[in-house]
Amino acid sequence: MRFLFKTAYGQDIRLFRDGLTAAWYGVLAGIVVLLPVLLSRYYIGEITWVFIYGICGISLMVLVGYTGLISLGHAAFLGIGAYAHAYFLHLGVPWVTSVAIAVLITTACGIVVGLPALRMTGIYLAIATLAFAVIIQEVFTRWEAVTGGFAGMAVDKPVIFGFRFNNEASFYYLCALILALTLLLTQNLLRASTGRAWVAIRDSEIAAQSMGVHLALYKSVAFAYSAAVMGLAGALFAHKIAYLAPDIFSILFSIQLLLLVIVGGLGSLQGAVFGAIFVALLPPIIAIMRDAIPNTMASFASATGVGAIGAIGRGIGDFLKKPGVEAGIFGLILVLVILVEPAGLYGRWVKLKLFFSTFPMYKRDSFKRQKNYMRSERLR
């Protein structure tokens, strides 16, 4: 176990805790850069989804994980960003300008949706954002002049300053870069007074207010920033999916985004990325298992001569091919996460790291929280 000696206040403000942490993130960046060389096109495409979902996760993490406001309508912001970007691209606006306009439009929508949030909390805010998402989906369907309605809207590959992101690998790098930038900017906000004000609102509005936090202003800023990041993700999403249709941005998608941050671990940016890995990679993993499990078990059966193993393998394969199984597994994992690890995948990761760094001395109760029954809710 290492001890960190602090000699300057600047040390607590740094992006990375110490040199070693920075080095590990460097290794991670190196792996991300090298992956397109090592993996096939299919896998690169799937990992690109991780990056796009990661940006979505950051958006919701700021709102739900840090400011404590819930939103059941974030797919609508993703849709607004995607449609706006696609529309302006069709008009011949350059890529960077088009993304900027899309982000501005979603930010404006975020502020408008955020206004009721100044008065509502909890379940009421969830219902308001849900209603917003339903309205927006209807707008996508009916406003055919812009969105193309049910006929949908094709989105071309991005062209930035004359460079065409033609293949999977180049778009992969673009998404990775934008994810890294979004992480950096968000972390900057979180380590300054804006981020502290958000956390304060999440934990105790009344104390935040008494300490001088303008509740309405900071809640609006949280909604606007969250929507802006979602709009940015929407622009990349449009290119990735290549064909926009209104039914993509459904309530279920909003809920899936919410699950992403909960599974990842509320209250940490790393959690947003962990959640994105889970949401983006679970379907392809199930798809691989569908064939891999029966095949390996069949070869195992022929090697040992026990026919029952092959039959079980075929059974599992057939089960995984049934419609709805993917959603079922998704739900099952969610239930398990909430029951076993409320801090999410990131919480588990932190425990794992502590286990190895303190190896023989690890105490299971290190993370046990005392329950606090003294807090008053009556002024809410």
Next chain:
Amino acid sequence: MTFFQAENLAINFGGIRAVDNVSFAVEKGEVFTIIGPNGAGKTTIFNLISRIYQPSAGRLLFEGRDITAMPPHRIAELGIARTFQNIELFEHATLLQNLLLGRHVHRNTGFFSELLFLPSVRRMEVEHREAVEKVIDFLELQQYRDALVANLPYGVRKIAELARALSNGPRLLLLDEPSSGLNVEETNDMAFWIEDIRNLLGISVLMVEHDMKLVAAVSDRVLALNYGRPLAIGTPQDVQKHPEVIRAYLGA
């Protein structure tokens, strides 16, 4: 000009007049305590001052300015910080982050400079940290600096809340039952700290308190309330001997 003044303060909750025509003034450098049985309206007065409630009648003046109609978040900017009876800390943040939030009114960085973490933001953060470290030294909280508030024992949270209020750099400190839930030794420490806050930091203190030993030890003047109405005002000894106060407490 009086430092802090409440004039004919009143508030109704439905048919109940929780605070009824209360007037008092706090002088600069004074420890002023409000006492009274449960439900006398002490905390309600605090909530009126921090603008959580809107008074039905009366005025609040701080350094000559009328703060009766001011939005709640502006109160801290003026230099009035408070603690809560049932600790209202930011549970899932570290003690350091809690105290840094106390510096919120002193920030001078905008959203976009924070987004880019410009050198000015970095300088500001270090400045905040230096101010917070002074409070940490003052209240001897060094060992809890990086601990999550949710994991701190009750006594430490009580002091942490005091520390957060002090980080704000207030001129008037509102303490809502600083000794509730503390043991004898911790209450004694609290008494010393309140004296130090007044004598060393020059902060005036307005306090709600039940522990008469603490009240007598640190208060310059005491206001006794019952059913929202003032009973007596004066030195702790005078108020304790006042027949109305004795009747309110003992029901004689």
